[in-house]
Amino acid sequence: MSVEARLADLGIALPDVAAPVASYVPAVRSGAYVYTSGQLPFVDGALPEAGKVGAGVTPEAATGYARQCALNAxxxxxxxxxxxxxxxxxxxxxxxxxxxxxxxxxxxxxNGASNVLGEIFGDAGVHARSAVGVAVLPLDSPVEVELVVELKA
Structure with missing residues (x-):
């Protein structure tokens, strides 16, 4: 099954690529790998919520935002x-x-990001990961996610 067909089966429509908020590009290819820039949880060009997780932003909402970040990536x-x-x-x-x-x-x-990648790619979506707490993110976003993706030969 193609990834596009899998997305359709899951009812997932990928968003348009988010415009960079500074001097960078959304993704770069180097050999067989693609490195994405950190993606914020933009929906239709706007953050759905700003603030800190655990102080205003619930962990449940932040998990959904991490999922959106992965889809943006x-x-x-x-x-x-x-x-x-x-x-x-x-x-x-x-x-x-x-x-x-x-x-x-x-x-x-x-896990919001990790789980949706597993749903979309199955075993090919299993990955290494870091989850880091920080004081503040760009635009006061609660979450930011970046990916490293290997391409087929």
């Missing part, structure tokens, strides 16, 4: 290479969670 990959069917595997996910100092559930939040 996949949109950047697709725009660069033409088709997600060219993806051999998701190699690494790095998730940043803007956290209240008392919040320690960053891995659960970043």
């Amino acid at each position: 996949l949109a950047a990959v697709k725009a660069l290479v033409g088709s997600l069917d060219d993806v051999a595997r998701i190699v690494k996910v790095v998730g940043f969670v803007a956290s209240d100092p008392s919040f320690t559930g960053q891995p659960g939040v970043v």
Whole structure:
């Protein structure tokens, strides 16, 4: 089954590629790998919520935002290479969670990204990962996610 067909079966429509908010590009290819820039959870060009997880932003909402970040990253990959069917595997996910100092559930939040990648790519979506709590993210986003993707030969 193609990745596009799998997305349709899951009822997932990839968004348009989010416009960079500074001086960078959404994704870069180097050899067989694509590295995405950190993706914020933009929906129709806007953040759905701002603030810190554990202080205003719930962990449940942040998990959904991490999922959106992963979809935004996949949109950047697709725009660069033409088709997600060219993806051999998701190699690494790095998730940043803007956290209240008392919040320690960053891995659960970043599961939003990991889980949707597994749903879309199956075994090829299993990846290495980091989930990092930070004081603040661009535009006061609660979550940011970047991917490393290996392409088929």
